[in-house]
Every structure is written in C-alpha cells, then in structure tokens.
Amino acid sequence: MSQSSTDSGAARAPENPPAFPYRLVATDLDGTLLRSDDTVSPRTREALAAVTAAGAAHIVVTGRAVPWTRHILDDLGYEGLAVCGQGAQVYDAGAHRLLTSVTLDRQLAGVALAKIEAETGPLFLAASRDGLDGEVLVGPGYELQGKLTGTPLTDASDLWSAPLNKIYVQHPTLSDDELAEVARQTAGGFVTVVMAGAGIVELLPLGLTKATGLSLAARRLKVKAAETIAFGDMPNDIPMFAWAGRSVAMANAHASLKAVADEVTSSNEEDGIAVVLERLLAQRSG
Secondary structure (H helix, E strand, O other), X not given: OOOOOOOOOOOOOOOOOOOOOOOEEEEOOEOOOEOOOOOOOHHHHHHHHHHHHOOOEEEEEOOOOHHXXXXXXXXXXXXXXXXXXXXXXXXXXXXXXXXXXXXXXXXXXXXXXXXXXXXXXXXXXXXXXXXXXXXXXXXXXXXXXXXXXXXXXXXHHHHHOOOEEEEEEEOOOOOHHHXXXXXXXXXXXXXXXXXXXXXXXXXXXXXOOHHXXXXXHHHHHOOOHHHEEEEEOOHHHHHHHHHOOEEEEOOOOOHHHHOOOOEEOOOHXXXXXXXXXXXXXXXXXX
C-alpha cells in the first residue's frame, strides 16, 4: 500500500542551503585584494558585494597598521571590522575607532635587534608607532615599498620614545627569506618574526599573528573559524590559513603559503578572489 505524502513518515524536502557556504571572508590586502596600483578591481568589488548580500561578512586582515589601511577602506566604502598591524589592531572602520591594540615590548625589541645585528651586521630600520594616527618612522637606508610614506628618523633615540606595534628591518645584501630566517634563529625567543612581502621583514610582539587579531574580530562577529574562508599571498598569512576553515593562496603567493593552502587561485591582478567567490556562489545557486 503506498504511503500518502501527508503521512508522518514521508520524506521531507531539504531546507534551502545558504546562498554562500561561509559566514566570513577574510582577505589580505597587498598582493591579494589589492592590485599593484593599490586598487580593487570592479569584478572583485562585485563578488564581495554578492557574498555579503548572501549573508557573509567581509573582513580585511592586513599587515599594514591602521594609518596605512584607513584610506583604502574608506575608498571601498568598507564599514566593518578590520584586522591591522599583523593582528595587533582590531579597527572599526565605520566608526573610525581602534577597538584593540597590542604593542611591542621595546626592551625586548632592543635585545632582539642587538642579537640579529650581532649575526648580520647593521640593519636598516623603520618602526610603526601605535594608534589611529601612528607615524611610521623611517631610518637611513630603509626603503619603503610602493606608495607608502613615512616620517624620517633622524635621531635614533626617537625609535623608542613612544609605543610601537612593530619594527621593520632590511639588510643591504641578505634576501628577505635569509634575513627572516636569521632573525628567527637569533631572536625568536624575544619577538615574532614575519616576512610580509618584498622588502618587508617585521619584528612583532612575541606570539602575535594575523590569527590572533582575526580570532578576536570573529568572536565579536559571532563567527567560528570553520565558517571562515581566508585569502592571502605571503608567509605572514600562514597562521591565518591554519585558523580558517578554508584557505586560498593567490597565484602570486610565496611558495611556503601555497604549500599549506587548500587551493591556489588566480593572481591578484587576475581577480583571484572573485574567481573563487563566484564559483562558490554558483555552486550554491545551481
């Protein structure tokens, strides 16, 4: 005897799946969300708008401190939370307010620098001061990347005169990878060392990573790690990739990041973020 569709034992139609499989999309800026001219492509803007319309939140997670990030967020019309300074700062872009900030122990940083220079010889230095308007002090010989600007450091004592989020180091002959490795071996017990891009090796508060700030921001948004998809391009994104439920490296990413990513997408110049987001949206709507 056939069973009526109104019987309690009848199969029920599955509920509609969410329009996008993740609740949080975490994107690095340089080399990931931004193209080489520091802009976000129309295609990527549209893809991010589509996933937010589908219920996901977009969060920027960048090594740049707030003063180097704020103008980009304003241009995007971005009003959510952003994780800046390699995880040191959680910033409310809509309110233009710093919610949390972690500073570098300047005594430990001084010891770390001395230990590194004992192995490498003199370093070229820059330092990011804490706060919404914190200056980046740039010492002799240090070369800022891209369009970033700083304040010349003419008196070495000024380096330590105010709270810092990080110190940048460069070397006249060592590669970024070589310098980062020497710094980790000699000073890894005093500071966290990250390589965040071409010419960008940083000394951070011990234990600080992008995952630190992202987890704090996600808690405020009531989102879990498993509900997060993360995009990045440099070794400083490795902890964020380990934290997130899914990780996507750009085609232009450092080899060490590609090695731990769940997938590799197109480059930042070829709308790599949009390629993945569009595919995930299409899978749910198909």
